[in-house]
Amino acid sequence: MDRPSWAPDDIDLDKPTAARAYDYLLGGAHNFAADREMIRAAMSFMPDLALQAQANRAFLRRAVQYLVDVGVRQFLDIGSGIPTRGNVHEIAQRAAPDARVVYVDIDPVAVSHGRHFLAGNPHTYVLQEDVRNPTDIVKHPDVTDLLDFERPIGLLMVALLHVVPDADDPYGIVAHLRDELSPGSHIVIGHGTHDSRPEEVAKLTAISRQTPTAMSTRTREDVVRFFDGFELVDPGVVWAPLWRPDSPEDVPEDPGRSGNYVGVGRLG
Amino acid sequence: MSGPAGAAAFAHAWADRVAGTSYVSMTRAESRIFLGALTGRLAAVLAAEEFDAVAVHQVGTDFFDAGYTAPEALGRTVALVHERLLRDLGRTDPDGRLGRLIDVLASSCARAQLDQTLDAQENMRRAALVARIRAERALHESEARSLHAALHDPLTGLPNRTLFARHVAEAFDADDRIGVCFVGLDRFKAINDSLGHGVGNAVLTAVAQRLRAVGEQLFVARLGGDEFAVHVPRTTCVDDVLKVADRVLATVAAPILVDGRELTVTASAGVVERPTSGTDAGDVLRAADISLHWAKADGRDRPAAFDPDRNAADVARYELAAAMPGALARDEFYPVYQPLVDLNSRRLVGVEALARWRHPVHGRLPAGSFIGLAEDSGLIVPLGLRLMELSCRQAKRWNGPLVSVNLAVRQIRRPGLVAEVAALLDRVELPPELLQLEITESAVLEPDDETVGTLRALDNLGIRLVIDDFGTGYANLAYLADLPVRGLKVAAAFLRGQGFDSRRAAVLEAMISTGRALGLTVTAEGIETPEQARTLRRMGCHLGQGWYLGRPTDPSSIRLG
Ligand SMILES: C[S@@+](CC[C@H](N)C(=O)[O-])C[C@H]1O[C@@H](n2cnc3c(N)ncnc32)[C@H](O)[C@@H]1O
Numbered sequence: 001m002d003r004p005s006w007a008p009d010d011i012d013l014d015k016p017t018a019a020r021a022y023d024y025l026l027g028g029a030h031n032f033a034a035d036r037e038m039i040r041a042a043m044s045f046m047p048d049l050a051l052q053a054q055a056n057r058a059f060l061r062r063a064v065q066y067l068v069d070v071g072v073r074q075f076l077d078i079g080s081g082i083p084t085r086g087n088v089h090e091i092a093q094r095a096a097p098d099a100r101v102v103y104v105d106i107d108p109v110a111v112s113h114g115r116h117f118l119a120g121n122p123h124t125y126v127l128q129e130d131v132r133n134p135t136d137i138v139k140h141p142d143v144t145d146l147l148d149f150e151r152p153i154g155l156l157m158v159a160l161l162h163v164v165p166d167a168d169d170p171y172g173i174v175a176h177l178r179d180e181l182s183p184g185s186h187i188v189i190g191h192g193t194h195d196s197r198p199e200e201v202a203k204l205t206a207i208s209r210q211t212p213t214a215m216s217t218r219t220r221e222d223v224v225r226f227f228d229g230f231e232l233v234d235p236g237v238v239w240a241p242l243w244r245p246d247s248p249e250d251v252p253e254d255p256g257r258s259g260n261y262v263g264v265g266r267l268g
Numbered sequence: 269m270s271g272p273a274g275a276a277a278f279a280h281a282w283a284d285r286v287a288g289t290s291y292v293s294m295t296r297a298e299s300r301i302f303l304g305a306l307t308g309r310l311a312a313v314l315a316a317e318e319f320d321a322v323a324v325h326q327v328g329t330d331f332f333d334a335g336y337t338a339p340e341a342l343g344r345t346v347a348l349v350h351e352r353l354l355r356d357l358g359r360t361d362p363d364g365r366l367g368r369l370i371d372v373l374a375s376s377c378a379r380a381q382l383d384q385t386l387d388a389q390e391n392m393r394r395a396a397l398v399a400r401i402r403a404e405r406a407l408h409e410s411e412a413r414s415l416h417a418a419l420h421d422p423l424t425g426l427p428n429r430t431l432f433a434r435h436v437a438e439a440f441d442a443d444d445r446i447g448v449c450f451v452g453l454d455r456f457k458a459i460n461d462s463l464g465h466g467v468g469n470a471v472l473t474a475v476a477q478r479l480r481a482v483g484e485q486l487f488v489a490r491l492g493g494d495e496f497a498v499h500v501p502r503t504t505c506v507d508d509v510l511k512v513a514d515r516v517l518a519t520v521a522a523p524i525l526v527d528g529r530e531l532t533v534t535a536s537a538g539v540v541e542r543p544t545s546g547t548d549a550g551d552v553l554r555a556a557d558i559s560l561h562w563a564k565a566d567g568r569d570r571p572a573a574f575d576p577d578r579n580a581a582d583v584a585r586y587e588l589a590a591a592m593p594g595a596l597a598r599d600e601f602y603p604v605y606q607p608l609v610d611l612n613s614r615r616l617v618g619v620e621a622l623a624r625w626r627h628p629v630h631g632r633l634p635a636g637s638f639i640g641l642a643e644d645s646g647l648i649v650p651l652g653l654r655l656m657e658l659s660c661r662q663a664k665r666w667n668g669p670l671v672s673v674n675l676a677v678r679q680i681r682r683p684g685l686v687a688e689v690a691a692l693l694d695r696v697e698l699p700p701e702l703l704q705l706e707i708t709e710s711a712v713l714e715p716d717d718e719t720v721g722t723l724r725a726l727d728n729l730g731i732r733l734v735i736d737d738f739g740t741g742y743a744n745l746a747y748l749a750d751l752p753v754r755g756l757k758v759a760a761a762f763l764r765g766q767g768f769d770s771r772r773a774a775v776l777e778a779m780i781s782t783g784r785a786l787g788l789t790v791t792a793e794g795i796e797t798p799e800q801a802r803t804l805r806r807m808g809c810h811l812g813q814g815w816y817l818g819r820p821t822d823p824s825s826i827r828l829g
Contacts, residue, residue, distance in 0.1 A: 011400045013393075020392075027290025027337045029388035054291045061293055085335045086293025108403055113395035246295035249284075 010212065011108055018163065018213050019081045019110040025053035028084045030113065042207050046200050052240075052258050056190050058250070059240045059262045060158045061086050063188045066233075066244065066264065067154040068095040072186060074153045076143075078104040078131050079160030083114045088156065089124050098123065100146050104137055106130045106213065131160060132168050134176040152184035158262075161226060162192040163213040174226050178267065185267045186233070189226055190240060192217045196256035223261040230265025237263035275311055278348075278356035279304035285344045292335035306331060310349075310369065311357050319365050321372050328376030337384070342377045346370055421490040423469055424476035432489035432497050437549040439499060444545070447503035449513045450538040450556040451479070453520070454568040456494035459531065470526040471533060478519040486512065497556070506541040506573050513537040513571040521569075536563035537571035558582070589641040591627075596651055600626045603659050605826055607818030608672065608791060611805040616828065618670035618704065620813060621659040622820045623651070648676040653688060660696045660703060662823050669828065672704040674736065677711040681718075686725040693729065700730030704755075708736045712751060720751065727752035734791070739779045748786055755789035760800055760814065777807045784808055 016038040020031040024039050027050075043049050064075070073096055077088045080103035092099035103118075103126045105111050114126040125146050129137050137143060147153055155177060164170040178187070194201040194217045201217055208215040224237050235243065239255035240262045252258075283299045292299060306327050313323050331345070349370055354361055419431040427435065439446055453475065460468035472494070479488045479496055487499040498516060500509050520535040538560025540552050555574040563572035595601065605619035625633040642648040656673045663671035679685055693700055705726065712719065712735065727733055734755035735748075758779050783790040792804045795814030804812060 011396055011403060013396055027335070029337075029385040030392050032392070050290075051288050054288060057291050057293075085291060090293070108399035109392065109396045112399040112402065113391055116391065116395060116398075247297065250296055 013109075016211050017107050017109070018208070018211050019105060019107040021211070022053060022159070023082045023084055025050045026057055026084065028082065030082045030084060038207060038210055042204055045203055046197075048257065049204075052260060055240045055258050056159055056260050056262075057086055059190055059243055059260075060088070060156070060188070061091055062244055062246065063158075063262070063264055064088050064091045064154065064156070065095070067186055067188070068092050068099070070186075072152050072154040072184075073099045074147045074151065075099065075101040075156060076104070076137075076147060076153055077101060077156040077158075078137070079157060079163075080105050080110075080114070080126075081107075081159075082110045083117045089118070089121065093123065100124070102127060102143050102146055104129050104131070131157070131164065131173060134173050134180075138177065138180045149180055150182050152186070153181055154186050154188065155181065156188045158188060158190035159192070159260075161189060162215050162217050163208075165214075165216040171225060171228070175229065178229050181267050183267055187227065187230055187265045187267070188262075189223065189265075190260055190262040191223045191226070193219060193223065193259055193261050195219055195259075195261075196239075197259050201259055217259075220261055223263070227263060227265040229267070231268055233264040233266055237261050274356040274358055275307045276300075276304055278353060279307045281352070281356075282307065282345065282348055285348050286336055286341045289341040289344065290335060290338035294334070302334060303331075307353075310353065311359075313369060314354075314357065314359055314361075314365060319363075319368055321368070324369050324372040325376040328373045329380045331373075332377050332380035332384070337381060339381075342374060342381075345377075346374055349373070421492075424473055424490050426476050426480075426496070427487070427489040429489065429491045429497075432487070432491065432499070433549060433553060435487050435489075436499055436552060439501065440544050440549055443502065444543060445503050445541065446544050446547075446552055447500035447506075447509040447512075447541040448539075448552055448556045449498045449500065449509050449516065449571075450491070450560040451496040451498065451513075451516055451520070452536050452538075452560050452564065453494035454534045454536055454564070456533070459533070463526075463531075467526050467529075467531070471524055471531060474524045474526070475520055475533070475535075478522075479516060482512065482515050482519060495560070497553075500541075503541050506539065509539045509541045510571055510573060513539050517569070517571065534569040536560060536568050538563055539571050539573045541573075555579070585641060588633075588638060589645055592638065592642060592645070592647050592651075595625060595627070596647065596654065599654075600628070601651055601654060602626065603655050603662070603673075604820040605662070605671070605823055606813060606820040607826065608669075608811050608813050609817045611792075611801060611809055611812045616669055616818075616826070617811060618672055619826060620672040620706070620820075621655060621662075621674075623655050623674075643676060643678065646678060648678050649682055652676050652679045653692075656689070657692055657696070660692055660698045663702045664696050664698045665823075666826075666828060667702070669826075670702045670704050670732065672706055672734070675705045675707050675711075677708065680707065680711055680722055686722060686729070689726065689731070690729055701732065704732040704734060706734050706736040706757065707753075709738055709740060712747060715747060715751065724752055734789070738783070739775070745782060748782075748788075753788065755791060756783040757791045757793050757813075758783075758809075760792040760794045760804055760812075773803075780804075780807050780809050 013032050014034050016035045020035040021039050024031040024035050039049070067075070068091070075088050075092060080088070083103070088103070089099065089101040092101060100123045103114055103124065105114070105128065108128055111126050111128040118124045118126060123146070125142050127137065127140055127143060129140070131137070138149065157174070161170050161174070164173065174187070192201070192215060205215045205217060220237060227237070238261070240258040240260040241251050241255040243262050245251050279300050282303045283296060287296065287299070294302060309323060309327050313320050336342070349366070354366060419428060420426065421428045436446065436448065456468065456471070459471060475496065476490060479498065482488070482498070485501055489497045491497050498512060500512050503509055517535050517537055520533060523530040523532050538556045538558065540555040540559060542552070558579060559572045559574045562578065563570050566572060602624055603621035604624050605621055607616050608618040608620060609615065610617050623635040623639060625638055627633050639648070642651050652675065659671045659673050693703065723733055732755065733753045734757060735753055736757045738756040738758050740759070756779070758776060760776070780790050789810050790808070791811040791813060792809045793813045795801050795804065795812045795816050797816055800814070801812055801816060
């Protein structure tokens with residue numbers, strides 16, 4: 001990591017970022033006017049956007065709970081966003097107080113806030129890094145201090161891969177990370193798609209270009225390919241609300257409106 | 269429905285009503301339990317003797333803190349409380365407590381929201397500030413790092429060539445004399461090749477460490493490969509740098525321990541020391557480089573100081589070498605001929621063709637000034653062939669004395685030589701017995717099959733082969749018996765006047781008798797006096813050559829018969 005991934009001038013609070021906009025969608029206050037303005041513009045043609053963000057976050061919670069239930073005690077959460085409520089370490093450490101979590105995000109403000117927020121938690125670490133440099137993530141001394149790659153790890157890439165365009169080889173990145181994991185590890189993916197709401201998603205994608213991490217959504221088939229080398233856990237790659245819902249009431253009439261394919265894969 | 273069942277129904281409805289207003293990290297079942305507990309606390313407030321505003325406030329705060337942060341969550345809660353809390357709990361509201369409860373609940377939620385928003389905003393601004401400082405520091409460090417990387421050698425950490433050149437240029441401005449020493453490890457490539465790059469790198473690192481320790485005031489750099497450089501400040505004369513060079517060579521030569529193995533590496537040094545006026549950094553570095561080259565050429569493991577005369581000679585040689593291909597194309601090379609005389613009858617039996625260069629600027633150059641260059645560059649092959657052709661044509665014209673032509677080692681090693689010579693004889697229509705080829709002893713010191721094959725083939729063509737400079741190569745005499753040679757040439761020069769040395773004369777005599785015993789014609793070269801001619805004749809030498817017997821001349825001056 002020779003070059004800092006963000007130049008000081010890139011930290012511009014007048015331009016929206018995905019992490020802060022997502023926080024706003026979830027009802028948080030860790031955002032600035034530019035973020036809220038962008039979301040309001042998006043909600044003008046996608047009024048249920050906040051619900052879909054919540055559905056995504058709820059999937060993340062269920063997936064982490066699932067991993068804890070099957071015995072995973074280490075988590076690498078890439079594209080973790082701004083820690084507010086329902087963070088991975090909170091879910092995991094409630095069940096297993098010694099669970100270790102490394103958060104990775106490209107957004108320097110999100111990371112800086114995360115470090116402050118997690119200052120008293122010795123089992124967590126926040127790294128500012130780009131998922132496109134997977135080696136710099138898995139070989140980072142502070143990461144390897146906390147996570148033992150010889151033991152199962154829950155690799156979370158939720159609402160992340162749809163901001164990595166094909167040109168940046170997202171499949172290669174995932175394969176690279178997969179090769180670092182040991183058997184019993186899991187990958188958790190949530191990924192935006194244009195399959196169900198093509199026009200709205202096209203507009204959303206256009207709006208996302210205001211942020212440093214523009215979206216490139218994929219089809220279901222493309223999302224499934226991210227699980228190459230993993231065994232898909234039931235029910236496979238599905239709309240976010242359909243992945244092991246806590247109760248039938250949580251499943252909306254048309255789950256495809258989530259525009260979000262999710263799945264969990266296990267490394268055999 | 270009232271009591272606990274009613275409370276549960278309210279909580280159930282509450283959870284459904286606020287679901288989706290903002291993200292709450294609970295399952296729906298968990299949220300019902302959570303809101304059920306809050307409902308219980310509200311029920312207790314309604315049932316108590318006195319209205320407990322603090323308890324209600326706490327409920328509002330807890331509700332908000334659980335993640336029900338959206339204004340809609342509060343609005344829907346207020347509506348629901350209003351609508352059915354009393355009913356679900358089976359209570360009446362004699363003292364209008366519900367209104368107060370709703371007021372406190374709403375204001376506590378609003379306060380929590382305001383507080384949390386302000387906190388969050390403050391945290392985010394601080395986070396942005398910290399991120400900016402961090403990014404600035406990272407940028408600064410990476411700039412410093414890349415600047416450092418651009419100017420240092422990654423293996424040893426020493427300054428690199430660029431930084432050394434910069435440093436020397438600065439010294440030029442600061443001092444009125446400049447002293448530089450280039451250091452090259454001797455035969456370092458052999459270490460790399462035989463022991464591997466890992467060991468090679470360990471040696472370089474060790475050497476770098478030792479050079480650093482030679483003197484604090486010295487500026488040490490790695491120029492690349494196995495070359496290092498030292499700038500010696502405040503020098504007064506070349507000795508100041510030579511002293512440093514001696515220390516450098518001594519410290520390098522101490523055994524180096526690598527992987528439990530002791531290695532000994534020597535080094536050579538090129539030294540320059542001069543006033544800064546009238547020269548520049550580039551000149552000085554070039555001079556140091558040239559001197560290092562000399563130290564290696566002079567036998568390594570030593571320093572060599574820059575010497576302008578030697579450099580001028582080098583430059584002249586270089587210029588000469590560069591001019592040779594063009595000269596060959598313009599046919600500026602030609603042979604002159606020196607008589608080979610029978611020492612008994614004093615009759616001319618042949619001539620040796622010797623190369624000359626009609627140089628457009630320097631005039632006529634002797635073979636000694638350019639044959640070595642041609643051998644180094646490989647030009648000797650076409651040049652040798654051209655001289656052979658000219659000599660053969662001359663021999664054909666004379667059709668009398670044989671012409672002896674030198675054959676360079678490179679020519680012998682070249683496949684196709686035999687065919688070329690055969691074609692030449694054909695073309696010129698020269699009887700092969702009029703051509704003699706002289707091969708230096710070193711070419712046949714340890715003759716391989718190919719060389720022997722070539723010599724046989726030449727012999728089969730009918731050409732005489734003789735060995736030149738016999739006795740200089742410490743050859744095993746046994747080879748003589750197996751090679752198709754018909755003569756030997758020995759050097760007589762040391763028999764000259766005061767240089768007479770009876771032991772070497774004895775060796776010469778032995779060589780001559782060896783040749784004779786093998787039935788070979790023995791020729792002595794370099795005869796300059798009548799005494800030498802006489803001595804050699806008495807020793808049994810057949811033929812003689814040298815100034816006393818005839819200088820190299822144009823073909824027209826050769827007296828035949
Ligand atoms: C929508 S948030 C997702 C947060 C969390 N994973 C979740 O699903 O609730 C996406 C996050 O990915 C981060 N991100 C975008 N591109 C990234 C990249 N190339 N490397 C690492 N993080 C990235 C953004 O900064 C943002 O915080």
